[in-house]
Amino acid sequence: MLGIKARLRRVGDAETAGMLDIILRDEIGHVAIGNHWLHYLCESCGLDLIESFKTLRRERGGPGIVGECPHPGWI
Known part of the structure; x- marks a missing residue:
């Protein structure tokens, strides 16, 4: 989402970029x-955190993680 916001601001759509700021802030709270x-x-x-996360993501059809997480609180 960070790249989308930058592109929107570059083309002068600060309003939509601001809306994405709100969505991102809300999502950070949900993820936390x-x-x-x-x-x-x-x-x-007594479960391994990382293995449990990978298993849940695989079993529940969650998306893979591409690159680094944009927020340090995320796994």
């Missing part, structure tokens, strides 16, 4: 909550 609970549950159940 999920990340907290994944860490908590893995620790409580």
Whole structure:
């Protein structure tokens, strides 16, 4: 989403880029909550965090991670 916002600003569409800022901020909050609970549950159940994340993503059809995560709180 970061590249899209930059392109929108380059072509003068600051309003849409601002909307994407709001969406990104909300998503960071949603991911932080999920990340907290994944860490908590893995620790409580004695599961490996990374392997559990990979298994859940594979079994639930989640997207792969391309490149580095744009926010340090994400797995």
